[in-house]
Amino acid sequence: MSQNINPSSSLPPLSTGNVVSAGIRIYRSHFKQYLGLAFKALLWWFIPVYGWAKSAAILAAICRHAFSELIDKPESTSNSCEQLNPRLWDFWVTGILVGLINFGINLGLSLAAGIILIIPVILLKVIVKDSAITTSLTSLLQIFIRLITFVIQIWFQARFFVSELPLAMEDNMDSTTTITRSWQLTQGYAVKIQTILFVAYLITAPLFIVAFLPLFFMIPVLASHPSQDTIISVVAISVLVMAILIIIFSVLMIPFWQAIKAVIYYDLRSRKEGLGLQLRDRSI
């Protein structure tokens, strides 16, 4: 029996680590174009409403381009942008809808957490008279509930992570269908998506450690008991340098996250719809 045959030119379903590696590879080979787009998106973002829609569409165009590389039908970045321009407002509405859903989820979670927290506290007050025990039990309970709400929040974050991508890649999508579809695609893959995101954070961590270095330069200066004015100017300069570095690195990271998003979307489609799974074209 023949071994190791890849049924088509496209990739097989990817492991967690390979999603991250593929994302980096795509970004590296289109570094200038993607960075240019990310910068454009950032500038548009300063213009209210229309700029935000434009910015969302440009970011989606990075994903669309990365996806076109993955399915081996590369298009130019300008072509990706042109394709998405008519769907500008759909991206805007999608962003608002996802924002609203998240807002609702967080509101519901904090309400639920409040109710869950208050009942045992009242019960404890009645049963246990010792206030020291009650306080420590309550704070323990609080930590536990915080933890649970955090887990639920990042679960939803993973489920909505690719919410605008169907709109960017597929035809006949609007702001609501794209969310429904991404919800279907991510079903059962929340943990995997979250692991991918965590590994990706880990890899980008070095850049942000560099951004915090100015703070360390502050320490020797402050240790030498300088005057009030020197302290203020040193802190101001360090914070400014740090802020600039963080902005630069964040812009650098935008295409990285968009590429990872595109690979996740590709992987989900390949797992859930057998994307790329076909018999060879015999018409040639």
Next chain:
Amino acid sequence: MHFFNRVTLQTPESVELEFTLAGIGNRALALLIDYIVLFGSLTLFWILWAIFATQLADLLSNVTGKNSGLEVWLLAIALLINFFVYMGYFVFFEVFWQGQTPGKRYAKIRVIQDDGRRVSIQQATLRSLLRPIDDTLFIGAFLIMLGRKEKRLGDMAAGTLVIQEEYVVATTNFSISEPAKQLAQQLPQMADVSQLLPDDFAAIREYLQRRGGMLPKAKVDLSLQLARQVRTIIALEKLPEGLTPDIFLEAVYLAYQQQSSPGF
């Protein structure tokens, strides 16, 4: 576009082997898991050691009546053990688990020598000793991301590579229905299964293996499309009644397998 780096190695026996390199994502994931396991065990060790050390010091000062300075010695021993556990973890697993630590096993990657052989104890030790340097300021991560052979300092010094475990064709993990088995017997008389190429067969097998995780609608569309293509290829004119695309594909899969390995 190639998404993963590949290397071709020549073994001492002049056999050429091709491997896919592990990639930064898999290596970061493996390291993350290893460090969780390692620091978990070390924390446990320090807690147990602290309990043991205080008990022992108490006991001794009760017996001898004076402070013997034992704590410093115990601390020194503990630090030494800590160091050996940290180094030994990677060396032990990489040597005895054929180049895999628990993290690497989870991420499906392994360490090999530059010529494809198993990693030796000296090489594993060298990798392990240089690990702290690679971890400082993420030097190793940058080297892996930018280098064509994805070698961190430890890999360069030891002459090792980290590769992905080759994608093993899984033993058939899907069930084939009864009607498909019957149809597979008749299929060679009804159509020309030999027209299928190994690539087509692989695609059918991929589909049968992965269909369980697919969305219902996508599965229906895909199976129908594949079944139509296969039917054209094997020139099957008349389809038996009540046949679903899935059963048809299962039958073709079986028939092809039997035809290519008679006596199966």
